[in-house]
């Protein structure tokens with residue numbers, strides 16, 4: 129019998145380029161500077177967020193309360209002394225910070241390499257300000273497959289057939305909420321059309337296409353320093369707005 133593997137628990141690739149790791153750290157540190165005392169903060173999942181958590185802890189802010197998008201992030205945040213509360217207890221978040229697999233020039237994202245995209249989208253939506261942190265290799269001229277999916281277990285073969293060109297990840301990967309993690313490997317075309325089609329397919333719990341309207345800021349770290357790209361989601365001063373307006 130295949131063993132199930134919870135989302136967000138994949139270790140970073142052993143062969144990851146040290147420059148990419150340094151860039152993730154630089155993007156994470158830039159985002160951590162946006163936080164202020166007493167903020168309610170959404171924490172994403174993945175290797176870039178793994179760089180973010182110590183950067184937040186090192187700031188020593190007072191009264192920070194965090195909501196985590198995966199058990200892995202929750203454990204790591206708590207181990208660093210950050211307070212983690214259930215999202216519903218925190219209400220609206222001041223800011224959420226997360227990584228991404230791909231970022232296109234319009235501000236569309238593909239997320240969910242770690243299979244936590246459904247929670248990540250809920251947390252991004254619950255925040256007044258959503259900041260994406262990436263190494264420059266995540267910036268692409270055009271999104272390309274795969275697009276991660278979370279599917280309801282019931283009738284999953286019917287759901288996969290209805291989507292077309294989609295398959296379950298190996299080892300019965302599942303989300304923290306028991307959904308099955310799959311990937312769509314077909315053509316993407318206009319992302320808004322594919323996002324609508326996936327959202328309308330019965331059995332699809334969530335997909336990894338994030339629209340620019342969900343994103344306030346993308347922090348891309350590269351060899352030449354930090355590039356900041358504005359998304360379409362508004363933000364205010366209390367939600368890190370002062371930091372967002374500063375130049376690279």
Ligand code: 5RP
Pocket residue numbers: 172173174175176177226227228229238239240241242243244245248
């Ligand atoms: C997890 C995600 C991650 O943010 C995305 O996969 C990027 O991961 P990493 O920071 O490890 O490169 O969406 O579901």
